[in-house]
Amino acid sequence: MQVILRVKRQAGPESRPYWQEFSCEAGPDSSVLSLLEEINSSSPLTDAAGAEALPIEFESGCRQMGCGACAMLIDGYPRLACATFLRQLKLKEGVITLAPLSKFPLLRDLHVDRGVLTEDVKRMKLWLNHDAVVDKKELPYAYQSASCLMCGCCAEICPNYQAGTAATGSAFTGAAVMNQAYRAASQYPPGKERRRLLKENVAAGQGHCSRTLSCLRVCPLELPLDYIISRGNHMYLKSLFERDKSHEK
Amino acid sequence: MYDILIVGNGLAGLSAAITCAEAKARVLLVSSNQPERSQSVMAEGGINAALDQKGEDDSPAQHLADTLRAGCDLADAQAVAGLTTAAPEIIRWADRLGTVFSRDEEGRVDQRCFGGQKKKRTAYANAGIGRQLMAALSRQCRKLESEGRIEVREDLRLVSAALGDRGCCGGVFRRVGGGEPEGIAAEGLILCCGGPGGLFGNNTGSLLSDGAAAAALFSQGAAMADLEMIQYHPTTAAGPGKRLLISEAARGEGGRLFTYKEGKPWYFMEEWFPEGGNLMPRDVVSRSIYKVVRELGLGVEGRDEVLLDISFLPKEVLDTRLAEICRNCRTFLGVDPAREPIPVWPGVHYFMGGFYVGADHACSIPRLWAAGECACQYHGANRLGGNSTLGAIYGGRVAAESALGASPLYSAAEKEALLEREARRQSELAAAFSGRLRPPRLRQELQQVMREGMAIFRSEEQLAAALGRLYSLEEEARGLAGGAEAADSLTLTGQMRLARAMLLSALARRESRGAHQRSDFPARDDAGFRCVTVAQYGADGNINVGFRPIGADPCK
Numbered sequence A: 001m002q003v004i005l006r007v008k009r010q011a012g013p014e015s016r017p018y019w020q021e022f023s024c025e026a027g028p029d030s031s032v033l034s035l036l037e038e039i040n041s042s043s044p045l046t047d048a049a050g051a052e053a054l055p056i057e058f059e060s061g062c063r064q065m066g067c068g069a070c071a072m073l074i075d076g077y078p079r080l081a082c083a084t085f086l087r088q089l090k091l092k093e094g095v096i097t098l099a100p101l102s103k104f105p106l107l108r109d110l111h112v113d114r115g116v117l118t119e120d121v122k123r124m125k126l127w128l129n130h131d132a133v134v135d136k137k138e139l140p141y142a143y144q145s146a147s148c149l150m151c152g153c154c155a156e157i158c159p160n161y162q163a164g165t166a167a168t169g170s171a172f173t174g175a176a177v178m179n180q181a182y183r184a185a186s187q188y189p190p191g192k193e194r195r196r197l198l199k200e201n202v203a204a205g206q207g208h209c210s211r212t213l214s215c216l217r218v219c220p221l222e223l224p225l226d227y228i229i230s231r232g233n234h235m236y237l238k239s240l241f242e243r244d245k246s247h248e249k
Numbered sequence B: 001m002y003d004i005l006i007v008g009n010g011l012a013g014l015s016a017a018i019t020c021a022e023a024k025a026r027v028l029l030v031s032s033n034q035p036e037r038s039q040s041v042m043a044e045g046g047i048n049a050a051l052d053q054k055g056e057d058d059s060p061a062q063h064l065a066d067t068l069r070a071g072c073d074l075a076d077a078q079a080v081a082g083l084t085t086a087a088p089e090i091i092r093w094a095d096r097l098g099t100v101f102s103r104d105e106e107g108r109v110d111q112r113c114f115g116g117q118k119k120k121r122t123a124y125a126n127a128g129i130g131r132q133l134m135a136a137l138s139r140q141c142r143k144l145e146s147e148g149r150i151e152v153r154e155d156l157r158l159v160s161a162a163l164g165d166r167g168c169c170g171g172v173f174r175r176v177g178g179g180e181p182e183g184i185a186a187e188g189l190i191l192c193c194g195g196p197g198g199l200f201g202n203n204t205g206s207l208l209s210d211g212a213a214a215a216a217l218f219s220q221g222a223a224m225a226d227l228e229m230i231q232y233h234p235t236t237a238a239g240p241g242k243r244l245l246i247s248e249a250a251r252g253e254g255g256r257l258f259t260y261k262e263g264k265p266w267y268f269m270e271e272w273f274p275e276g277g278n279l280m281p282r283d284v285v286s287r288s289i290y291k292v293v294r295e296l297g298l299g300v301e302g303r304d305e306v307l308l309d310i311s312f313l314p315k316e317v318l319d320t321r322l323a324e325i326c327r328n329c330r331t332f333l334g335v336d337p338a339r340e341p342i343p344v345w346p347g348v349h350y351f352m353g354g355f356y357v358g359a360d361h362a363c364s365i366p367r368l369w370a371a372g373e374c375a376c377q378y379h380g381a382n383r384l385g386g387n388s389t390l391g392a393i394y395g396g397r398v399a400a401e402s403a404l405g406a407s408p409l410y411s412a413a414e415k416e417a418l419l420e421r422e423a424r425r426q427s428e429l430a431a432a433f434s435g436r437l438r439p440p441r442l443r444q445e446l447q448q449v450m451r452e453g454m455a456i457f458r459s460e461e462q463l464a465a466a467l468g469r470l471y472s473l474e475e476e477a478r479g480l481a482g483g484a485e486a487a488d489s490l491t492l493t494g495q496m497r498l499a500r501a502m503l504l505s506a507l508a509r510r511e512s513r514g515a516h517q518r519s520d521f522p523a524r525d526d527a528g529f530r531c532v533t534v535a536q537y538g539a540d541g542n543i544n545v546g547f548r549p550i551g552a553d554p555c556k
């Protein structure tokens, strides 16, 4: 079937955005990413009206839902282009609308800078200053939280997330970063360091989260964000009453 | 001004950066992307180490022997001994950093069976070892970064190295998304830029591992080794625009390969190899599948396919240890492995060849090191599953250790001048393009040529035909587009040069060994070819292919 890809384009952060349409041949099992690749590799590259166009800029890598690069707004919804197939889309009048994630600074076309997520991790110091301990009960969730692609879909949909700048980070970090806080905390023995991480997470994470769980619905890996968020909370409350065991053993 | 500049933030690059930071070197880690995107995150099955905790009497010496045997005696035994001896400590290190490994009942890092190894030696994390290792290593790197011990850039692509008569003094980069070439000075450059999957396309890896950096350095005279050694993973499925890997873990957990013969399932691996069965080394399994389909004509419904059955495994295994595999099959193939077998066929997966390096990971050009998949080390003619994540972490470490403490080769002013000269040269080379032909089109043709020329079985005729087609593509490349696409056009011409070196290397090795199978020279020839194929690009524009003894020093 013939589809129209309606792409929001912008040459750079300061340039004026505009919409451009491309037409291509596709089947129900084509992924959105494969359409973008198809358009970009045509020679000459022309839009639906036949005018010459510049290649569309976007990120991609694994093409199998493994690297998080290709997140974008597909018909207004944050999704991975490589794992979104035409059969899943409404295709009203054969049109698919593509726009960059709106909560991150734009670089060009569909390419945004998600580095602010990493800045939050650094600002909150979400790492270990101690050898990791293994808490068997938390293990499956620690595994899931480390599987996070840092794709940013959860932040995009979250009603409370508003990215800051690389220098300031964001006031509320969103689910992806809470994930990291949880994992680090779950790898500490009870004690000061763990409490610090959990407190950090309350201040910049859970404290702002209204549990709407929109993040859960868009996460391409269907990570158990609800568990991870409430687990973080539970661990925090517990930590208020715990003795410091990090020096024992 | 840095002591050490590292390019690429997969497992090799992160490991090198952590090593440098701990030794208090001034280090800059550069990549075109954040580490979460690197191909390393895609590793599924596991990482090898003789931890000897399964009561099987395992040892690094056996790990060494298995690695050499699978590599068909082409790997440098001394270097591999270093790798297998360090392996247990590397697992413990990764564990301390918080890698979420799968655990056994006692809470120890669990290990599973993998191809070509009789002992349970592959530490794993369900079917997502790469993501878990990368999560731990990148977290450690970020900590060191915030302490000011590593500097990080995630928006630069290496286009070439700055080389003077004494060796390398830094790299020239372009910003992702455009911009002019700019130089960064250092006493040494460690390349951790991944394998050249982009020369083939339709492979199992990431688009980010495009071989462009290796091609650029090759064009500048860095020698490449064993480029003909390309691993076809036996079990890959036809995904959207790529081969989707069905990890060896599927067979490690008990999965069985079969096809239909006279209407009944025929488990050909089990019949042909009663001992190794489905877990023979990858080159053997790939060739067996090829034989079943192409020679016996027993492909499923006449297609290039056999079947991999894991449906009979306990649900609990499918949902945990093989979770990622099952999810990928459902999402990308529309196949539910709990109910039906997975259609598979060998696909381009891993490059044993790459930068010609010694046991210390030094390249043929002074002050240049290479580690991880871009380097030719440890795997010989065929890599064992679970050895490349290990080789990347260990190699990054060894490269960093040998790069540390390098005394200045050039004055600051000399470095500046060399960097400026190289940046100017890169702009001029790109500015020479002014045609209309768009690089992605021509790149697809290059990939087609390479897939056909460097198929599982090769012959003089087939390789020469591919070379002929490549020459005409190189001719066409003169018409590549300039302007916004000039840099990509230049990248593509480099990739074509590296592709040519691969074909020439495959022509030169007139024997069959491991991943390199010549239908016109079907026997292994130790007297003639138990040595390293070395390809080098000369100033005259010709590629010279010769042979060097295993373990020789690339600098001499």
Ligand SMILES: Cc1cc2nc3c(=O)[nH]c(=O)nc-3n(C[C@H](O)[C@H](O)[C@H](O)COP(=O)(O)OP(=O)(O)OC[C@H]3O[C@@H](n4cnc5c(N)ncnc54)[C@H](O)[C@@H]3O)c2cc1C
Binding pocket: B007, B008, B009, B010, B011, B012, B013, B030, B031, B032, B033, B035, B037, B038, B039, B040, B041, B042, B043, B044, B045, B046, B047, B129, B130, B156, B157, B158, B159, B192, B193, B194, B195, B204, B205, B206, B208, B209, B210, B211, B212, B213, B245, B247, B349, B350, B371, B372, B373, B374, B385, B386, B387, B388, B389, B390, B392
């Ligand atoms: C699907 C799959 C499954 C696998 N499973 C396993 C397994 O179970 N066990 C195992 O041992 N191995 C496995 N492997 C192989 C293993 O993952 C890789 O060989 C290994 O991770 C390579 O690591 P690396 O650090 O060398 O390179 P990569 O992880 O490829 O990293 C290279 C980095 O360099 C960057 N880069 C490239 N060019 C440039 C440039 N010009 N400028 C700047 N940056 C650049 C890239 O963007 C990337 O960040 C698997 C591979 C694949 C594809």
Ligand code: SF4
Binding pocket: A154, A157, A158, A159, A160, A161, A174, A175, A208, A209, A210, A211, A212, A213, A214, A215, A216
């Ligand atoms: S639960 Fe709601 S508020 Fe909390 S992170 Fe998810 S989307 Fe945001």
Ligand code: SF4
Binding pocket: A068, A147, A148, A149, A150, A151, A152, A153, A154, A155, A175, A176, A179, A218, A219, A220, A221, A222, A223, A225
């Ligand atoms: S939690 Fe899910 S949606 Fe959010 S960044 Fe991670 S993978 Fe993406």
Ligand code: FES
Binding pocket: A059, A060, A061, A062, A063, A064, A065, A066, A067, A068, A069, A070, A071, A080, A081, A082, A083
């Ligand atoms: S390309 Fe990696 S997640 Fe889509």
